[in-house]
Amino acid sequence: MKSVLITGCSSGIGYDAAHGLKRAGWRVFATCRAEADCERLRAEGLESFVLDVTDSDSIDAAMAETLRRTGGTLDALYNNAAFACPGAVEDLPSGALRAIFETNLFGLHELTIRVIPIMRAQGHGRIVNCSSVLGLVGIRWRGAYAASKFALEGLTDVLRLEMADAAIKVVLIEPGPIASRIRANSIPHFERWVNWRDSPRRAQYEKSLLKRLYEGGAPDRWQLPPAAVTAKLRHALESPNPKPRYYVTTPTWVSGIARRLLSTRMLDRLVGR
Numbered sequence: 001m002k003s004v005l006i007t008g009c010s011s012g013i014g015y016d017a018a019h020g021l022k023r024a025g026w027r028v029f030a031t032c033r034a035e036a037d038c039e040r041l042r043a044e045g046l047e048s049f050v051l052d053v054t055d056s057d058s059i060d061a062a063m064a065e066t067l068r069r070t071g072g073t074l075d076a077l078y079n080n081a082a083f084a085c086p087g088a089v090e091d092l093p094s095g096a097l098r099a100i101f102e103t104n105l106f107g108l109h110e111l112t113i114r115v116i117p118i119m120r121a122q123g124h125g126r127i128v129n130c131s132s133v134l135g136l137v138g139i140r141w142r143g144a145y146a147a148s149k150f151a152l153e154g155l156t157d158v159l160r161l162e163m164a165d166a167a168i169k170v171v172l173i174e175p176g177p178i179a180s181r182i183r184a185n186s187i188p189h190f191e192r193w194v195n196w197r198d199s200p201r202r203a204q205y206e207k208s209l210l211k212r213l214y215e216g217g218a219p220d221r222w223q224l225p226p227a228a229v230t231a232k233l234r235h236a237l238e239s240p241n242p243k244p245r246y247y248v249t250t251p252t253w254v255s256g257i258a259r260r261l262l263s264t265r266m267l268d269r270l271v272g273r
Contacts, residue, residue, distance in 0.1 A: 003027040003070050004237065005062075007051055007111070008081030010037035012180030013130065016226035017078060017233055018046055024234060026076075029066050033081070053081050053107025063114050076126040076237050077115045079108045082148070084186040086209060087194035088201050089143035096193035097144055104148035109155065116168065125168040128236050129156045130229075133176040137255040139271050141209050160244060171236040174256070175229050176249030177220040187213055222250045 004021055008014040009030035018030035018041065031051035032038050041048035047069070051062035066074055082104045085096050112127060119125025134142055135149030153172065160170035190213065196205040232246040247253050258267055 001025065001027045002075040002237075003029065003066075003073065004076040004078060005029045005031065005051075005066055005074060005115070006078040006080055007031050007053055007108075008033075009041060009046075009048065010034065012182065013175065013178060013226045013229045014078075014080040015041075017080065017230045018048075019044070020227065020230035021234065021237075022046060024238075026237075027070075029069070031062060051111075053111055054102045056110065059107075059111050059114060063111075067118070072118070073122050074115060074118050074125070076128065077112065078128045078130070078233060078237075079112065080130045081107070082130065082145075082182075083189060084142070084145040084182055085189040085193055086141045086186055086213065087144070087190060087196070088141065088199065088204075091194050091196065091199045091201070092144055093193055096189070097147065099189070099193075100144045100148050101151070104145070105151050105155070108152070112159075116163075116166075119168050120166055123167055126171065126237050126242070127159070127163075127168060128171045128173060128233060131156070131172050131174045133174060133249070133252040133255050135172075135174060136252070136259055137267065137271055157244075169242055170244075171242050172245045173229060173232055173236065174245060174247050174252050176247075176251035176255075177223040178229060178249070179223055179225050183213065183216070224249050 004026050006014055006018055006028060009018045010032040018028050022028045028046060030041050030046045030048045032048065033052045035050050038048040038050055049062060049065050050058060052058040083100065085100050108129065129152055131152050132149045134146040135153040138146035156170060156172050163170050196202060199205065229248050232248055236242045236246055247256055258270055262270065
């Protein structure tokens with residue numbers, strides 16, 4: 001039974017991936033930042049323990065627990081943990097960017113470089129990083145999240161090149177709109193960091209972002225369930241020769257193609273609608 005360590009399994013993409021891979025025969029270590037969420041997952045039949053990617057001690061403890069359970073091996077890592085902090089770029093203090101990068105990039109990187117020596121020693125491994133359509137093309141109000149995902153794309157591309165001689169496959173999954181709690185989970189970060197009431201864009205916040213955040217509205221017409229990501233993840237983990245990138249949802253395909261074919265001005269017009 002092959003083993004996989006997944007971060008950010010309390011809900012959404014990570015939660016579905018944990019259950020989906022377990023049903024597919026994988027030994028899944030479904031980690032969460034909070035012990036209460038781990039307890040819930042254990043009650044559902046998953047192996048779960050705490051892993052907070054922003055805490056080096058937590059990473060150490062989680063890796064030790066993983067290796068204790070497997071006897072020192074790990075076949076795959078799925079870096080899924082991430083959060084969003086919406087707001088206009090001019091209203092984002094540097095602390096907001098530091099906070100989002102700690103989870104979406106720095107913590108992911110620290111965990112990854114802890115896993116690579118294990119995979120080198122065993123002679124194989126898969127590292128799958130969950131990016132986003134916002135790692136391909138940015139949109140209004142999503143500057144912090146897009147910046148973290150653009151950075152993740154670059155880091156992953158270089159890691160893939162460097163691991164080619166180590167039998168370690170490195171893959172990006174790029175979801176678009178997926179039914180999850182990422183919008184609701186972003187509200188505390190928005191309220192902590194963004195002083196929208198004193199922003200020159202206050203009217204725009206009230207007309208657009210606040211309604212989207214607090215009222216939700218109808219689901220995105222292109223939205224897919226988390227199972228759509230899990231299907232791509234299974235291919236990335238189980239294919240003898242996985243693709244470097246897996247697009248999920250129509251907007252991801254359109255954005256990927258548009259970025260390659262359109263001029264910057266034309267792309268700005270497209271995403272600015």
